[in-house]
Amino acid sequence: MPSYRTSFFEVPHAAVYALMTVTVLASGLCFIQSGGPAAPAELLYRYGGMYSGALPRHEYWRLLAYGFLHVNFVHLTMNMLCLVLWGGHLERRVGPAYFLILYLCAMVFGAIIGNAIHATPYLTVGASGATSGILGALFCLWILGKLDLRFDFFAINIGLNIAFAFGNSRIDWGVHLGGFSAGLIACALLDLVEKANAYALRCKFPEAVKVNLTLLGCVAALWGWAGQALATAGLPAWGAGIVFAGACCAVVKMVDLALSMKKGLAIVVTVLAGANAATVILGGWAIASSACGSRWPSGSIPLDNLLATFCSNPVLVSGLAAIGVAALTLWLCSKEMSRGIEDVGFVGASLRAERSRRHGL
Known part of the structure; x- marks a missing residue:
């Protein structure tokens, strides 16, 4: 099995910087x-x-929102330090798409497990469950022999994580434990998925395509989880889950077939840009139908002003935002787009050859 040799510290990459930016902005808004x-x-x-009471009241959005909020500047700094120290290793090893999946899975299941452990009312915020999931995923790769880190890396970092979790009564140790376990298990499952993909898929997806598909899948899952899809289709939760999983598999296979075609990479990037634009338009419609009708004040003057601007002409704002997102997608995927346009039949062959060389993560 291929292993990845690294030093104790790894320079962060794009997904780590993106998560840090969103977290700092969300927490900074609260501080301001x-x-x-x-x-x-x-x-x-x-x-x-x-x-x-979040889960009994079906406030599932909190399973993600809590991870981007922090109590104070010290709390934010500690979690961002952990994200930098551990996230660089994991993102370089598994790529930004799988990194985001592992991070969000640890965040969600850390909150679920922490909620199950709590016997008294509580309020918890912070990215510690997600960052613990990064450490759990790295530990899984080390166990699988796919990460050449020394044991003292895990002894020091896991030891400090345990010490902080149990040494301070204000730290939610259940979220730490749940996030670490979720990261470890999710990483092992992704390794199995990658092994199965060698038989199910023909091409190795470029990271830009994989990240875009991951984000679109997350948006679709959140929309379905919020109950809008269930109300539309009239399906029970388990039935909707099966339909959603089947639809995701079908989309992935169609992308796989398109990538194997001549100029298929350019076609896939163009379709993804259109899908991103459509997602923004649908999101604008959902916001206009809910927030603009009630016009409840959020308590934040910038947010209220932004909502007022949007609600004054939601069609125009959504359309301009959709065009901007499509243009941004094409710009970020400019290398893939150029490669696809210039393709004379070699891109699909190279992606198929890269898939055949992969055995797990």
Whole structure:
């Protein structure tokens, strides 16, 4: 099995920087509104803090929102430091798409397990469950013999994680444990998926395509989980889950077949740009039909002003945003687009050859 040799520290990559940016902006907004380097519990609850009644009340969006909020500047700094120290290793090893999947899985299941462990009402925020998942995924790769890190890397980092979790009563150790377990298990499952893909798929997907498909899949899953798809189709939850999984498999296979064609990479990138634009338009329609009707104040002047601007002409704003997203997609995938346009039949062959060389992660 191929292994990945690295040093104790690895320079972060694009997905790590993107997650850091979103987290710092979300937490910074709370700090700005509170007027200091800390956010009160009421504000954290309003913006998505995870609490004991979230799941019974079907507030599933909190399973993701809580991971981008932090109590104070020290809390934010510690979690971002862990994201930098551990995330660089994992993203370089598995790529940005699988990194995002592992990070979000650890965030969600860390919150679920932490919620199950809590016996009393609570409110928790922070990226510690997701960063613990990064460490769990790295440990899984090390166990599988696919990561050439010394044992002291895990002894030091896991030891410090345990010490912080149990040494401070304000730290939610259940989220740490759940995130670490979720990262380890999800990484092992992705390794099995990659091994199965050698038989199910013909081509190795470029990372830009894989990341875009992952983000679109997350948006579709959130939309379905919110209940809009269930209400439309009239299916039970398990039936909708099966339909969604089947649809995802069908889309992946169609992309696989398209990539094997001449100039298929250019076609796939163009279709993804259109799908991103359509997603923005649908998202604008959903916001206009819900938030613009009630016009409830959020408590944040910038957010209220932004919502007022959008609600004044939602069709125009959504259309301009969709065009911008499509253009951004084409710009970010410019190398893949150029490669696909210039293809005379070698791109699909190279992607098929790369798939045949892969055995797991």
